[in-house]
Amino acid sequence: DGGITQSPKYLFRKEGQNVTLSCEQNLNHDAMYWYRQDPGQGLRLIYYSQIVNDFQKGDIAEGYSVSREKKESFPLTVTSAQKNPTAFYLCASRQKGGRVGELFFGEGSRLTVL
């Protein structure tokens, strides 16, 4: 079945360590997105990518980095510079020309900093 796979589902990290969250899609979608979700808040956009080898900062990009070397993959690295990394991270994708603006989401990765 087509969809978006995020891994790991749960991740624990010590302060000062970088960690990379994986996001893979087999929907052949062009655009991919990373969102962060905190309790009591909606989703906030971290980074997005519209084509391979290109990506743009979202609203809260500080302390994060991404790459888009392949169409199907958009990994997110949470660096030690991110002051409050404990959160739920959601990856999404969209096909240009698809139902206007509709995003398809993965099941998320929950990161906890110890």
Added chain:
Amino acid sequence: AQKITQTQPGMFVQEKEAVTLDCTYDTSDQSYGLFWYKQPSSGEMIFLIYQGSYDEQNATEGRYSLNFQKARKSANLVISASQLGDSAMYFCAMREPVSGGYNKLIFGAGTRLAVHP
């Protein structure tokens, strides 16, 4: 800047009754799109319904309908005949155009709906 406001942190409804989840938005664009997503406890976001700013009819998708009042800038979600499986977080979102023909979505804070038997 665009903004989405959901003022109900939590809502309760009896099974088989209808419930309305509120959403107001702020934008200076003439062309925009509004979405509702459902997030069950598993965490994934499930698309429910879409309303375009130029759509004349209110959107409907099965038991979901969107009460779109453009002048009031509100896009409330109505769930008819609630089911226990409707218990989840519900997010209202707005499309924000970015260069290249793509879009990003901005989200409200969400409303947690609990359906009681």
